[in-house]
Amino acid sequence: MSDRLTYLFLGCFTLAAVAVPAMPIILARFVAPKKPGPIKNQVYECGMETEGDAWIQFRIQYYVFAILFVVFDVEALFLFPWAVVFRSLGLAGLAAMGLFLLVLLVGLIYAWQEGMLEWE
């Protein structure tokens, strides 16, 4: 199979795969009992009455880690094609990627020194 055909297969497979979890859930809708009530349908909060809304803003710390992640994930994007041709590139290729990784490493050390990696 060529790669293009394989991707076509994966697309069809994904659509078919939706049926595996969707079927039992929809089947359960006909089989399972349904007795909703005003107290039963409250949002669960350890048996206490629900206080306030859950759809609120997040802590800034999550975003800080997300930004760090983007840096390293883009790096991975460059790393994989390089790794495949690594043997034929020789020392020059190693030096180029080494320099790239070094810059990122300095970034990580800087973030560490600034206390960005501490979760409080």
Place this chain on the structure above:
Amino acid sequence: MIDTLVSIILRAVLILALAPVGMMYLTWLERKVIARIQDRIGPNRVGPYGLLQPLADGIKMLTKEDTIPDGADRFCHFLAPVLVVVPSLILFALLPFGPRWVAAPLTTGLLFFVAVGSVGTLALFAAAWGSRNKFALLGAARSAAQLIAYEVPMVLSLAAVPMVTGSLNLVQIVRAQGNGWFLWTPWGAAGFMLVMTAGLAEVNRTPFDLAEAESEIIGGFHTEYSGMKFAMFYMAEFLSMLALSLLLSILFLGGWQNGGMVGLIALAAKAFLLVFVMIWIRGTWPRFRIDQLMGFAWKVLIPLALADLAAAALWVLMPGWKGSVLSALLLAAVFLGMTQLWLRPVPRLTTHWLEEER
């Protein structure tokens, strides 16, 4: 043309039918093993050795009421359990079970596997957002932060494999291990440990199950789920666990090697052993604390993964024992350096009652 079409449909149906069955028996295995670890017997009433227990569980889940809290996003609430299972099913289409037994033989197999494997967290977030529950959103935010942290060392240490094999195709990677498993090389051993640890975090297994953490946030993202929808989250977790074990056996433990039925059994045995180790870890280790979790990923695993890349480069460029010894030394130095730096006892916060006593 017709032949390939039939074989394609056959492969898809085989995977979609067998994966749920495999998941059902994994739940049975986990319950049995955990029971033995905790000095119990485990399920033994339904069928011989409780072998029909998963079926009974399935029927129970099907007949349980599906409660959706008021104010929830009902569409999101339905969509999340569906979307969480689909990527873990796709993983099985990518995995080869023999030289020719692979549903989707991609040239970029490894990269595609990693990409699909990290989609599940989006579904977890959708589940939490759809439930409109505080505990659920706490769990989902934790799960996102955790995935973000552990994705990086996982991808970095996986990149060491194509450096040596020169291919991302999983079949080619197994073929490259004809002379010896990658586990027995210094970079391979370190890479195996790194991918195993980061992988456990990616599939939300103990000791990294902070997204569920039933003792602190009552089940996390699936607090508001019941019945079949709840079962789907478990299905996704067990399927990802199985897929991770298979990937590890293919990348580092030599896969099927000789091919044929014997090879398939060998691959299954390796994967089964890894699944057993994961269950064993769940039975014995306590859960991480969130700051330990983040610190462990960014301060220990990422530097180690970078060192693993350097070790793989050394191993390739310096054939023979010299390269092996040098890369092993490099990895040991970085590991000791990072863990000793990080584990050095530093009083970080003085607790408030100590402050008042002064």
